[in-house]
Amino acid sequence: MLIDQYISQLEKHYQSHLRRLIMEQPFEVIILFGGKKRPETTKELHERIRLFQAHEKSGSIQGWLIDWEDWNSKKLGKQKWPARLTVQTEDDLVALLDKTNELDLFRTQLKEILQWDDRLRVWLAAQPRRVLELQPEWNGLKEVLTFLLNHDVKGQYLRSLPVAVHTKFIKTHEPVLLSILKHLLPETVSLPAISLEAAFGMAQKPFLYPARWLDPTLAEMYTHGMEVLGLSPDGMRKLSWELDAVCVVENETNLYLLPQTSGMLAVCGWGKALSLLRQIPLLNRTRLFYWGDLDEDGFLMLNNFRELYPHVQSLLMDEKAVLAHEREMLKQPAVYQNRLLPFLTLPERAAYQKLAAVNGRIEQEKLQQKYLQDTLAEIL
Known part of the structure; x- marks a missing residue:
């Protein structure tokens, strides 16, 4: 109308x-x-x-x-x-x-917010809808902000802060809290900060990579016989273990497909979380293998991992593996992009180009078990 x-x-x-x-x-x-x-x-x-x-x-x-x-x-x-x-x-x-009623409520809520800290006036003026949009949360937000503005929280865990809100409140409203704190403390909370932990130097929950000893004697020597464990990037940087090799796999399932191998540890890289495994002395001083999916992402991660560790060798990611599993090939959802991938070897590049030509992918789980075991035994 x-x-x-x-x-x-x-x-x-x-x-x-x-x-x-x-x-x-x-x-x-x-x-x-x-x-x-x-x-x-x-x-x-x-x-x-x-x-x-x-x-x-x-x-x-x-x-x-x-x-x-x-x-x-x-x-x-x-x-x-x-x-x-x-x-x-x-x-x-x-x-x-x-x-009429909405504006009355707006005025009341605005007054309460500005009585708490008048410096929020400019922040609210840039996004006035927040006054009422966050109405049920303002008391909790003020509790958290008051604590962060008046206490040194460096080294503490976010959920351990003694504020009168439920345990998930801070993480749920982290974008709003971070935006307000960047406005109130521009010299302390920098614009690139993407989390409260990063902004205030707080302790962060470690990202754990599943790992499995392929050599039981090393499990006895270093982890009291535990063959499956979780490793954080920071923890891995401190390891002084003496190993012959480390094999990084893209998917956790394949962690358990690898055969027992003397002197070797296997680690699940969780796909794109592989990027966190940088500057780890253990990976620099051992033979290093990477086994990923035969698809665009798999070769991209191999390329990026080799940029971090030039000596890394790929497993089952060459043209021979592709030709042996053409029947298992599927179409990947997205069309291959024209990527350079400068750190691939010639056999790896040939495999990548063959898959890209038909927009194909072969998942690790689809590799024939006998081919897998024979090839791994030969390489490892």
Whole structure:
């Protein structure tokens, strides 16, 4: 409907008015113009005029003032049409939008927030919807912010902070908390910070990579016989284990397909989490293998891993493996991109190009068990 178009325009002006309220600026008169699209029938004309007049300001009734202009229509003859609509006051605006109660609530909530910290005025003016959007959460947000602003939390875990909110509250509202803290503490909380832990130097839950000893004697020597364990990147950097080789696999299932091998540890790289395994002395001083899916992502991760560790050898990621499993080949959902992948060897590049030519992929789990065992025994 035509009137809906004007109401939609007023909604935008309402948001601007909220910004002015936050910044303690007076109401700004709003003027809307009648537009070029006119009615084509008498019935349509009368209906639209009625709708305009239904929202017209009169006596104690709030609404818009209508400035009429003469309109000479070939079809309808001499008529009157709204040239412009003027909204003079805040009361008129909220009446037209039916937001009287909402604005009262907005004012009350805004007052509470600014009484807590007036520095939030500019932050709220940039996104006034947050005043009511976060209404159920403001008390909790203020609790957390007050604690972070007044205590040194370096080295502490986020969920261990003694604040009166439930344990998931901080993580759930972390983007809002971080945005406010960047505004309040621009010198302390830098713009690149993507988490509260990073911003305040807090302890972070370690990312654990599943690992399995392929040599039981090493399990006895280093981990009291535990053959399956979890390793964090920081923990791996401190290891002084003497090993012959480490094999990194893309998927956890394949951690258990590897045969027992003297002097070797196998680690699941969790796909793209492989990037966290950088600057680890253990991986630099041993033979290093990588076994990933025969698809675009698998070769991309192999390429990136070899950039970190140039001596890494791939397992079952050459053209021979692709040719032996053409029946198991599927189509990957996304089309291969034209990637350079400069760190692939010639056999690896040949495999990648063969798959890319048909947009194909061969999952690790689809490799024939006998081929897998024979090849691994030969290489390892």
